[in-house]
Amino acid sequence: MLDNAGITNTTTQLQINVILNAFCLVCSLVGTYFIDRLGRKPTAMISITSLTIFLFMVGALTKSYGTNSTNTSGIYATVAMIFLFQGSYSFGWTPLLYVYPPEVLNYSIRANGMGVMQLALNGTALMAVFAFPFALVAIGWKTYLINAAWDALEVPFVWWYWVETAGKTLEEIDELLDGVKHSTAPDVEKVIRGEVGRDELSLEKADEEQDLKE
Numbered sequence: 001m002l003d004n005a006g007i008t009n010t011t012t013q014l015q016i017n018v019i020l021n022a023f024c025l026v027c028s029l030v031g032t033y034f035i036d037r038l039g040r041k042p043t044a045m046i047s048i049t050s051l052t053i054f055l056f057m058v059g060a061l062t063k064s065y066g067t068n069s070t071n072t073s074g075i076y077a078t079v080a081m082i083f084l085f086q087g088s089y090s091f092g093w094t095p096l097l098y099v100y101p102p103e104v105l106n107y108s109i110r111a112n113g114m115g116v117m118q119l120a121l122n123g124t125a126l127m128a129v130f131a132f133p134f135a136l137v138a139i140g141w142k143t144y145l146i147n148a149a150w151d152a153l154e155v156p157f158v159w160w161y162w163v164e165t166a167g168k169t170l171e172e173i174d175e176l177l178d179g180v181k182h183s184t185a186p187d188v189e190k191v192i193r194g195e196v197g198r199d200e201l202s203l204e205k206a207d208e209e210q211d212l213k214e
């Protein structure tokens with residue numbers, strides 16, 4: 001990406017990459033905080049919308065000020081957009097990739113589902129790592145536009161299909177997706193609001209103890 005942006009000095013590339021990774025760490029920590037505060041879905045929407053816009057900007061700026069340009073302002077702008085793009089990704093996707101799938105997969109398919117998810121994720125990453133350098137050499141800045149167009153499709157997908165899971169127990173999420181509650185544990189929200197009292201909780205426990213004795 002930096003080669004295409006017009007930064008070919010390897011030391012400069014290394015410095016930018018070190019700072020970029022540190023920046024992404026901070027963004028993902030902030031995102032980790034927000035997936036509980038804002039919820040999974042809004043965080044994903046913010047992340048995808050902004051990363052799509054920034055990736056289109058990377059493409060446009062690479063086209064205008066890439067490879068053969070000497071306009072340093074333009075090259076800096078491209079680097080800034082790469083930072084904003086990667087930061088937007090880290091804000092949403094870095095935490096969500098590991099929080100959301102195990103929440104929406106129900107108990108019986110959780111382990112296998114995570115296996116399939118990791119296979120798909122790493123398979124796609126493998127493809128991208130090998131294919132993108134060739135794509136960048138062959139069609140340059142257009143690679144970004146194709147990628148960003150795909151990201152744009154994810155916005156309505158998340159909007160329509162994602163179910164908010166923040167603040168719910170796995171049993172409550174199960175009920176949300178299945179329509180059936182497979183557990184007798186009281187809902188967390190009800191306990192917090194005081195609708196299910198300690199008495200009720202301890203009564204259930206007392207009943208169980210009584211049953212055991214009998």
Ligand SMILES: *[C@@H]1O[C@H](CO)[C@@H](O)[C@H](O)[C@H]1NC(C)=O
Nearest residue numbers: 064065070071072073074075
């Ligand atoms: C870089 O490009 C912009 C937009 O075309 C222009 O305003 C600016 O003067 C250029 N800077 C240099 C150093 O050529």
